[in-house]
Amino acid sequence: MELNDLQAQRAAKLERLKSAGVEPYPTRAHRSHTLAEVMAHFDTLQAEQTELTVTGRIVGARRIMGKLAFAHIEDGTATLQLWLSRADLGDHWFERFRDDLDTFDIVQATGTLRRTKTGEASLFVMSLTMLAKALNPPPEKWAGLADVEERHRQRYLDLIVNAEVRDVFRARAAAVTAMRRVLDERGFLEVETPVLQPLYGGAAARPFKTFHNTLGQELYLRIATELYLKRLIVGGFPGVYEIGKNFRNEGVDRSHNPEFTMMECYQAYADYHDMMDLVEALMRAMAIAVTGSPQATYQGQVIDFAGTWPRLSMTAALVEQTGIDISEADDLATLHQAITARTLKVERKETWAKQVDELFSVYVQPLLIQPTFIIDYPVALSPLAKRKPDEPAFTERFEAFAVGMELGNAFTELNDPFDQEQRFLDQGRDFAAGDDEAHQMDRDYLNALMYGMPPTGGLGMGIDRILMVLTDRPTIREVILFPHMRRRES
Known part of the structure; x- marks a missing residue:
């Protein structure tokens, strides 16, 4: 050296x-x-x-x-x-x-x-x-390693000189322990599913690809654990969960890292209302484990995870903030016309579902500071969720938000194999239209559903983002020990 x-x-x-x-x-x-x-x-x-x-x-x-x-x-x-x-x-x-x-x-x-x-x-x-x-x-300034990028590149040095950084990761461990305790007490079984998968699925995301030399087979790092966990519900487990890494080939910003930690759980004979109750219990327990109370202060604002969270439909939220009713503007051309008529500043997307999601992300999500459930998403945005019986164009799906970030996503799970096959086919058309995050056809998963999956509630929660809120950290890199960093220029 x-x-x-x-x-x-x-x-x-x-x-x-x-x-x-x-x-x-x-x-x-x-x-x-x-x-x-x-x-x-x-x-x-x-x-x-x-x-x-x-x-x-x-x-x-x-x-x-x-x-x-x-x-x-x-x-x-x-x-x-x-x-x-x-x-x-x-x-x-x-x-x-x-x-x-x-x-x-x-x-x-x-x-x-x-x-x-x-x-x-x-x-x-x-x-x-x-x-x-x-x-x-x-480092020259003993009071702390001040350069943020250098802190992330040399996390070992950051941990030596900045005691509060060690406290963040102790808090992370305490929060995950509290999450496990709630799930274990409710009878969920912790399991492990494959990280290397022949088909990626369970989320709208681009995957990382790799290659298995002996099998001569292209594989993907998982983008979600969902489809394997639901196979276990088919197999007879009444409730399962997994806390592990997912990988998405996407941009890096304050709330996104290509490698991140998720908790996903599935409960037989439950629906998305049960999952809302579970989210409230989990967040309350995790907040208490970190802060000593159901409240956390994030960037100067007290966020209260106690009690029952407000529930607001995606349609109503968009009407309130943009004036557009997506149940009426239900195709891409009509939606684009409505956006233009209201001079809304959003990026044009290649599919109706992507455009709705972009509209929501720009005009609604930043306003969701206190814990809130946005419920009842369109079918096109929810390829794995069950339709609402009284509104078949929408699904029993919710996302949990706080401080303007999505913290969790849940469904009443789709268990009709024929409906699921059609959703996969619709996603395939979106992929052909340019949506490279559309869901892939998974024939083996359809085969599992054909053995019968009971009514099921499913939930995914982003551990890293939750810890951002509970430890008052402005970026996801602050709660990941070794975040992804761009290679240094030589």
């Missing part, structure tokens, strides 16, 4: 340690207490003069004051000051600490607890062991 000046200086210290017989990367470490345990029981441990051993990374500046030295270490649970004296540590290790150790080095320290004259909890060190020499120095 080519080393810069700062790295070379640290590498020279590494060689000095080795020459002195110090192993800078030993195989074993020992600790008697985490730093969180030390801080939780500090007074007792101090009173008992218990000798303990702790481990951690040196953070902040080391302070050398004649025959005394001070540093703080952090182990991912808490931070503690090390108090080192030449008299207690001995000349050799005191000089090694002074001359050859650096900020970011990882050490093991043994000693007893006391408070300094200023009252700071400290470990008075009797012996010190090197655990890992850091060759990279901290």
Whole structure:
């Protein structure tokens, strides 16, 4: 490796340690207490003069004051000051600490607890062991790695220097645990379905393609888990769910990443009303797990996940915001005429369904700040949802919105194989008309439906977007540990 000046200086210290017989990367470490345990029981441990051993990374500046030295270490649970004296540590290790150790080095320290004259909890060190020499120095501004792109590219460094970033991902884990708990308590079974699929389906999206050399077969990274999970309902499970990665070959922006985490669940003998109740319960539990209450503050606004959410039909929402009734403007030409007549600023789309979706995205979605269900989508926008018995041009489908983002999507699932086949054929015509996100024909799924699928409610929720809201992060990259980044220019 080519080393810069700062790295070379640290590498020279590494060689000095080795020459002195110090192993800078030993195989074993020992600790008697985490730093969180030390801080939780500090007074007792101090009173008992218990000798303990702790481990951690040196953070902040080391302070050398004649025959005394001070540093703080952090182990991912808490931070503690090390108090080192030449008299207690001995000349050799005191000089090694002074001359050859650096900020970011990882050490093991043994000693007893006391408070300094200023009252700071400290470990008075009797012996010190090197655990890992850091060759990279901290960023110039120790207060935090400020460059957003660099934070995402070097998430490991971001996590070292920005404690609040670690808190975000602890919150993410707590939210997912709460989601699992709700689903498990309601009798859902957690399962795993294929990531590599011979046909992609379950959503309107472009897939990533790959190739299986042995089988000589083109495969796709899944865009959704839906069709495999519904096969399991056909197979007799009363309720299933999966939390896993989906992949969509789409743009990257504040709420989209090509690789993202979804929870999808399916419940036999349920419908989209049951799924609305489930969304409310899940969001309430996840908010409490992260914030301690059903409320979360996002970009200065309190978002309330308690109680029953408003339910508004897509048709009514569009009439209210655009004046266009899509039940009357029910073909592409008529819809385009209505948009032109009202001088609405929307991108022209190649199909009626895409145009309706664009109209909704521009004029309705940004206004949905508090949790809201938009219900009863047109059939053309919902190829896997069951028709409304009293309005067959529309489906029993809803999307859950908050802070202007879609957080979830649900249906009363279509279980009529002949209707499903016709929907697939209609989607095929949309694909031929230029909609490269249209759903593919899936003959095996149709075959599964022909064995009979009970009335079923299905739901998908975007974990990443939910965490954006619950942790008050403006972009999806802030809640994904390693978001997709454009390759650096050489």
